[in-house]
Amino acid sequence: MPILSLKAVSKSFGALKVTDDVSFDLNNGEALGIIGPNGAGKSTLFNLITGNVAADSGQIFLDGRDVTRDSAMKRCESGIGRSFQIPQPFGRLSVYENLLVAARFGGTVSAADAPGFCMDILERTRLAPQANREAGGLPLLQRKRLELARAMATKPRILLLDEIAGGLTEAECRELVATIREIHAGGTAIIWIEHVLHALNSVVERLVVLNFGRVLMAGPPEEVMASREVREIYLGIEA
Numbered sequence: 746m747p748i749l750s751l752k753a754v755s756k757s758f759g760a761l762k763v764t765d766d767v768s769f770d771l772n773n774g775e776a777l778g779i780i781g782p783n784g785a786g787k788s789t790l791f792n793l794i795t796g797n798v799a800a801d802s803g804q805i806f807l808d809g810r811d812v813t814r815d816s817a818m819k820r821c822e823s824g825i826g827r828s829f830q831i832p833q834p835f836g837r838l839s840v841y842e843n844l845l846v847a848a849r850f851g852g853t854v855s856a857a858d859a860p861g862f863c864m865d866i867l868e869r870t871r872l873a874p875q876a877n878r879e880a881g882g883l884p885l886l887q888r889k890r891l892e893l894a895r896a897m898a899t900k901p902r903i904l905l906l907d908e909i910a911g912g913l914t915e916a917e918c919r920e921l922v923a924t925i926r927e928i929h930a931g932g933t934a935i936i937w938i939e940h941v942l943h944a945l946n947s948v949v950e951r952l953v954v955l956n957f958g959r960v961l962m963a964g965p966p967e968e969v970m971a972s973r974e975v976r977e978i979y980l981g982i983e984a
């Protein structure tokens with residue numbers, strides 16, 4: 746059974762149909778990439794999966810259970826964790842305190858377990874040296890790492906990453922990809938929206954292409970990237 750299933754999910758904002766009859770499965774432990782031009786509806790799709798936006802029609806299943814009407818909080822507790830395209834840490838709190846908040850209020854970690862649990866996430870996301878630093882003053886790579894760490898602190902079985910590699914240098918991107926690979930190797934399923942295709946394709950096993958809210962194509966990265974239609978909609982974007 747897939748860990749996550751979308752069945753004919755649709756969402757409109759006014760007259761604009763942003764998600765149009767989208768269906769796909771995510772298998773246990775799989776890493777799936779979502780690509781598509783700006784405005785294709787990728788972030789909205791994440792918001793539908795996490796419950797930040799309600800679907801107009803269609804269903805979302807987690808472990809075979811219909812979660813379409815569950816709140817964002819409940820879905821987070823059930824194992825869906827996410828990072829945001831624009832990192833939004835509590836800027837005046839330290840890196841460690843940011844993780845504590847995520848672990849205690851977004852996840853299911855007890856007060857007694859939280860300190861050790863958060864230190865472990867800091868190690869895994871290479872943020873331990875920054876633990877006591879104010880989050881608002883971090884440089885971009887560390888801010889991205891904190892976004893990843895905050896999502897991990899909610900103990901996700903499915904980790905949603907929204908353009909986490911954007912804006913990084915090549916070297917920084919390689920470092921972050923190595924961390925994401927380790928998380929994936931630990932068994933966490935991943936759905937990753939990304940425009941930096943070489944980073945994405947070095948991690949994911951399958952790609953879903955969105956265009957005007959619809960699934961244009963899905964398949965292994967090499968097959969999808971060889972498609973003329975996909976290359977055309979990506980003209981002007983790194984390929």
Ligand SMILES: Nc1ncnc2c1ncn2[C@@H]1O[C@H](COP(=O)(O)OP(=O)(O)OP(=O)(O)O)[C@@H](O)[C@H]1O
Binds near residue numbers: 783
């Ligand atoms: N809450 C909202 N209300 C009205 N329109 C919205 C809302 N959220 C998104 N949209 C619109 O829906 C469309 C899809 O937006 P979305 O952010 O999902 O696209 P995207 O594929 O993630 O784009 P990008 O690659 O630029 O991040 C856009 O036209 C956007 O303006």
